[in-house]
Amino acid sequence: MASNVVSRVDLQPxxxxxxxxxxxxxxxxxxLVGHVKVKVSVSLGGAExxxxxxFSLSANEVIALDRSVDAPVDVKLNDKVIARGAxxxxxxxxxxxxxxxxxx
Amino acid sequence: xxxxxxxxxxxxIGESRxxxxxxxxxxxxxxxxxxxxxxxxxxxxDVAEDWLQPGKARELSEGCIATAHSNxxxxxxxxxxxxxxxxxxxxxxxxxxxxGFATDTLExxxxxxxxxxxxxxxxxxARTLDASVEVVDAKSHRQGRSSLESEASSxxxxxxxxxxxxxxxxxxxxxxxxxLAPPSVKSVAEPPLQPRRQAITEEILRLEAWLGDTEVSxxxxxxxxCGDVIVLQKTLRDPGYxxxxxxxxxxxxxxxxxGSCRAVSVVA
Numbered sequence: 001m002a003s004n005v006v007s008r009v010d011l012q013p014x015x016x017x018x019x020x021x022x023x024x025x026x027x028x029x030x031x032l033v034g035h036v037k038v039k040v041s042v043s044l045g046g047a048e049x050x051x052x053x054x055f056s057l058s059a060n061e062v063i064a065l066d067r068s069v070d071a072p073v074d075v076k077l078n079d080k081v082i083a084r085g086a087x088x089x090x091x092x093x094x095x096x097x098x099x100x101x102x103x104x
Numbered sequence: 105x106x107x108x109x110x111x112x113x114x115x116x117i118g119e120s121r122x123x124x125x126x127x128x129x130x131x132x133x134x135x136x137x138x139x140x141x142x143x144x145x146x147x148x149x150d151v152a153e154d155w156l157q158p159g160k161a162r163e164l165s166e167g168c169i170a171t172a173h174s175n176x177x178x179x180x181x182x183x184x185x186x187x188x189x190x191x192x193x194x195x196x197x198x199x200x201x202x203x204g205f206a207t208d209t210l211e212x213x214x215x216x217x218x219x220x221x222x223x224x225x226x227x228x229x230a231r232t233l234d235a236s237v238e239v240v241d242a243k244s245h246r247q248g249r250s251s252l253e254s255e256a257s258s259x260x261x262x263x264x265x266x267x268x269x270x271x272x273x274x275x276x277x278x279x280x281x282x283x284l285a286p287p288s289v290k291s292v293a294e295p296p297l298q299p300r301r302q303a304i305t306e307e308i309l310r311l312e313a314w315l316g317d318t319e320v321s322x323x324x325x326x327x328x329x330c331g332d333v334i335v336l337q338k339t340l341r342d343p344g345y346x347x348x349x350x351x352x353x354x355x356x357x358x359x360x361x362x363g364s365c366r367a368v369s370v371v372a
Binding site for chain 2: 030
């Protein structure tokens with residue numbers, strides 16, 4: 001077993017400089033994080049009710065939502081609506097066909 | 105009877121209202137004085153503790169006594185006005201002397217009017233407009249004075265001084281004293297406590313119905329465009345869920361419609 005000298009490492013303070021505009025090192029390198037998975041959720045709509053009504057809800061009770069039957073559903077990411085679309089069935093699963101999305 | 109300070113009903117109206125009555129009395133006397141004299145002669149009104157005690161009341165030798173009666177003839181107020189008050193009130197230029205003067209003279213008429221006007225001023229401030237005022241000579245009043253002293257504990261005495269010489273007393277019945285003070289402010293009744301559960305149940309919640317979710321990569325998200333289909337990780341038989349606006353899940357739902365509205369049915 002080789003004998004190595006073990007010594008303490010002292011960290012030096014790093015001077016923080018204000019970032020220059022447009023001088024980001026990585027820029028928006030989506031290829032670096034493109035594989036990262038995020039969760040998107042599909043909202044059907046909402047409704048308002050009192051706590052008393054909520055507590056008295058029984059099975060099979062119907063709650064009308066604030067959307068019409070034909071209205072698109074919202075696709076949300078981090079509680080922000082990023083797209084809207086129509087509900088579809090994809091095989092045995094639900095899906096959303098995007099009808100509104102911003103071009104970026 | 106245990107002492108001269110027994111039955112002092114004015115104590116019952118409380119310190120703040122008693123002070124308010126004293127202020128009202130002082131203001132009334134100031135107002136009355138201003139109507140008679142435009143001079144700046146200082147007037148002091150001591151209304152604190154000079155309670156009229158039976159048998160100890162000072163007898164007025166020269167002057168008049170004005171008595172305000174209510175409709176029931178009970179005495180509301182007595183003003184003992186010395187003869188020298190006229191001179192003190194009207195100033196040094198007054199033609200009236202500082203001594204007494206005979207009854208049925210112009211001087212005695214002025215004195216009676218001085219006393220009557222003070223009664224009237226205080227009655228107005230006490231919002232007691234239906235009282236009558238009688239003015240009699242002090243000497244002839246002594247006979248009836250005993251009846252006042254017999255119920256002296258119901259009166260409150262104010263000693264009014266003009267300069268050093270002229271001093272007179274105002275005796276107020278407790279009923280008048282009470283109305284001189286502004287009505288006591290009744291504290292607003294605090295509402296009774298209500299059960300928290302009942303209060304909570306009236307709270308309105310915003311609920312959101314979710315069909316489901318899926319994971320997509322950031323690259324897929326960046327490439328997403330109209331016409332693309334996002335496949336959810338949820339079969340057509342899987343229920344959706346209901347959440348509060350804070351994200352708390354409150355139940356599972358099945359998607360449907362109710363009339364023209366999208367609707368959900370609670371399944372659990």
